[in-house]
Amino acid sequence: KAGVTQTPRYLIKTRGQQVTLSCSPISGHRSVSWYQQTPGQGLQFLFEYFSETQRNKGNFPGRFSGRQFSNSRSEMNVSTLELGDSALYLCASSLTVPSYEQYFGPGTRLTVT
Amino acid sequence: AQTVTQSQPEMSVQEAETVTLSCTYDTSENNYYLFWYKQPPSRQMILVIRQEAYKQQNATENRFSVNFQKAAKSFSLKISDSQLGDTAMYFCAYLAPPLFFGTGTRLTIIP
Numbered sequence: 001k002a003g004v005t006q007t008p009r010y011l012i013k014t015r016g017q018q019v020t021l022s023c024s025p026i027s028g029h030r031s032v033s034w035y036q037q038t039p040g041q042g043l044q045f046l047f048e049y050f051s052e053t054q055r056n057k058g059n060f061p062g063r064f065s066g067r068q069f070s071n072s073r074s075e076m077n078v079s080t081l082e083l084g085d086s087a088l089y090l091c092a093s094s095l096t097v098p099s100y101e102q103y104f105g106p107g108t109r110l111t112v113t
Numbered sequence: 114a115q116t117v118t119q120s121q122p123e124m125s126v127q128e129a130e131t132v133t134l135s136c137t138y139d140t141s142e143n144n145y146y147l148f149w150y151k152q153p154p155s156r157q158m159i160l161v162i163r164q165e166a167y168k169q170q171n172a173t174e175n176r177f178s179v180n181f182q183k184a185a186k187s188f189s190l191k192i193s194d195s196q197l198g199d200t201a202m203y204f205c206a207y208l209a210p211p212l213f214f215g216t217g218t219r220l221t222i223i224p
Binding site: 033035042043045048056058088090092097098099100101102103104105106107 | 146150155156157158159160163204208210211212213214215216217
């Protein structure tokens with residue numbers, strides 16, 4: 001069974017631009033969660049989706065948004081990028097919620113210049 | 114609020130030795146889940162082991178085992194017969210939900 005895939009793997013954007021990251025969960029998994037990983041703040045939860053509905057949201061500004069499609073694929077969007085948004089963005093999928101067993105993708109490395 | 118504390122930023126051990134990584138957490142819940150994740154240099158997060166709080170028995174996965182002390186809110190990971198491939202960042206995590214992670218322990222296995 002294929003694992004969680006994230007595209008793109010690397011991205012360089014300029015401050016003020018917007019970006020969309022994509023995550024395809026393991027086949028059959030209906031829950032997708034997003035995390036931001038930075039050296040300063042560590043791993044922080046962004047949001048969780050299940051069956052196209054946002055179930056949980058972390059403490060991030062409204063510039064961060066996401067959605068989930070009927071095939072369970074998920075996208076997250078960051079508008080008006082700031083330098084501090086440079087991070088590794090990790091997506092994790094699980095069969096259902098609560099997500100007792102989350103499987104992570106390889107991440108998208110976003111650099112904002 | 115749930116917090117997860119890993120007090121050992123870095124550790125190193127000789128290959129084939131045993132190493133224990135510490136984790137404490139804070140919660141007012143009675144039933145919950147705890148995890149150890151491994152993040153090697155490739156940055157891929159890998160689930161190492163999971164513990165359900167209502168289970169008395171400590172979880173074990175091959176060379177990896179935990180010492181779960183519910184009253185003390187302690188959840189340490191023991192790696193036996195350490196291998197070079199065990200070199201990675203190790204994160205302790207608590208499922209609220211969502212997952213709350215500790216700051217990680219960088220473990221280096223020395224040949």
